Amino acid sequence: MSINKAHATGGGVVLFYGERLLIFYDGCEIQLKFDNQPQLSTTSKGSVFLTSHRTICLCKSGQVHSMSMPLLNMKQVEVKQPIFGANRIEGKATPEPDGGFTGMAHFSVTFNKGGAIEFAQCLLEAGRRANANRHGFQAPPPYSAYDPTQLYCPPPAQYAAEGPNYGFVPCHDAFGPPPPNYVYMTPAPPPYPGAAPPPPYPGPQQQQPPYPPQQQSYPPVQSAYYSGAAPHQAAATPSAPPPAYEEKQPL
Numbered sequence: 421m422s423i424n425k426a427h428a429t430g431g432g433v434v435l436f437y438g439e440r441l442l443i444f445y446d447g448c449e450i451q452l453k454f455d456n457q458p459q460l461s462t463t464s465k466g467s468v469f470l471t472s473h474r475t476i477c478l479c480k481s482g483q484v485h486s487m488s489m490p491l492l493n494m495k496q497v498e499v500k501q502p503i504f505g506a507n508r509i510e511g512k513a514t515p516e517p518d519g520g521f522t523g524m525a526h527f528s529v530t531f532n533k534g535g536a537i538e539f540a541q542c543l544l545e546a547g548r549r550a551n552a553n554r555h556g557f558q559a560p561p562p563y564s565a566y567d568p569t570q571l572y573c574p575p576p577a578q579y580a581a582e583g584p585n586y587g588f589v590p591c592h593d594a595f596g597p598p599p600p601n602y603v604y605m606t607p608a609p610p611p612y613p614g615a616a617p618p619p620p621y622p623g624p625q626q627q628q629p630p631y632p633p634q635q636q637s638y639p640p641v642q643s644a645y646y647s648g649a650a651p652h653q654a655a656a657t658p659s660a661p662p663p664a665y666e667e668k669q670p671l
Contacts, residue, residue, distance in 0.1 A: 434571065455524045585615070
């Protein structure tokens with residue numbers, strides 16, 4: 421897990437190249453607690469993105485603006501169904517290298533418009549598949565730095581979860597598309613396994629995704645390089661290959 425690494429300062433989420441958006445949910449309540457950094461703990465309104473590789477929460481208040489949890493870093497995920505109040509998903513997450521905190525993080529996401537059970541079912545299945553794919557996963561090769569302002573606002577087809585690999589994604593009235601110009605993409609591929617095999621990496625001489633940039637300016641993004649020491653971030657030549665991923669159990 422990492423904090424403040426997956427959002428644009430002007431609003432929106434930043435995905436890796438090849439990462440797919442499974443569910444977008446707006447209007448939830450997000451609660452975060454950190455064992456070793458209690459000053460970062462917060463309760464905020466916000467939105468949550470479930471992708472093929474991680475869960476991303478965008479918070480509207482507090483010091484934590486975004487929380488990125490790779491599927492293999494999430495533990496003890498369960499649905500709470502109180503007699504009074506909306507259902508919520510709770511769990512724990514371990515930090516990534518240079519993730520912005522140490523120790524264990526605890527998260528709780530309350531789904532005020534319903535959909536917690538469907539979201540959790542999809543999350544658990546995505547985690548099961550990511551755990552199965554970790555055995556054949558190869559970390560992306562080193563590649564040169566790029567201008568952090570050269571992010572793309574791709575067409576929905578570029579990040580939509582379509583095809584036979586994503587037949588497990590459920591439908592719910594509370595799930596919908598994100599707002600226009602709210603999903604950005606970096607040329608960096610995901611540094612950890614996901615629910616489906618990754619697309620072929622275009623290579624160091626063909627880093628740009630196969631779509632033109634939008635003719636407009638975008639706000640700067642918190643993550644702008646990728647290195648072995650910080651695999652959750654997005655693009656500079658690492659001095660050494662990324663560290664080996666430890667054995668993880670499915671969610």
